[in-house]
Amino acid sequence: MSLQNSVYLWNPSIKKIKRLPIGVIQDTTYVVAIGLGFHRGGNDHKVVRVMRFACKENMFGRRICAVPPVSYHVLFPEYNCAFLNGVVYWITTELFQLSTFILSFDLGSEEFKRIISHSF
Numbered sequence: 001m002s003l004q005n006s007v008y009l010w011n012p013s014i015k016k017i018k019r020l021p022i023g024v025i026q027d028t029t030y031v032v033a034i035g036l037g038f039h040r041g042g043n044d045h046k047v048v049r050v051m052r053f054a055c056k057e058n059m060f061g062r063r064i065c066a067v068p069p070v071s072y073h074v075l076f077p078e079y080n081c082a083f084l085n086g087v088v089y090w091i092t093t094e095l096f097q098l099s100t101f102i103l104s105f106d107l108g109s110e111e112f113k114r115i116i117s118h119s120f
Contacts, residue, residue, distance in 0.1 A: 007034060009047065013049055035081045035088035039107040046107045048088050089115075 008018045035048035073119045088105045102115040 037083040037088045037107050042106050048105055
């Protein structure tokens with residue numbers, strides 16, 4: 001998936017589809033992935049678009065677009081994603097290295113946290 005690809009949310013129970021905004025960052029990315037979760041405090045769902053930049057080692061950032069009720073974020077992980085208690089998790093690796101870790105994104109505080117694991 002690249003930044004030019006459109007991403008859609010589909011709710012089959014109400015048969016509605018919503019196109020998410022495309023990022024404004026230049027296409028220098030290595031990987032793009034998507035995470036979805038529910039923020040209880042805000043009583044809304046949030047979509048997290050994640051990307052690893054091929055141009056800089058361990059670079060990550062965030063962008064939020066005003067497209068209610070969906071928030072748009074730019075992070076730094078890979079494909080594997082899980083959601084639990086308001087936090088989205090990805091298993092990822094260091095760019096140009098073999099060490100693996102878990103990167104989390106709290107949908108309430110909109111903060112990243114790196115969880116180091118010795119083995120998976």
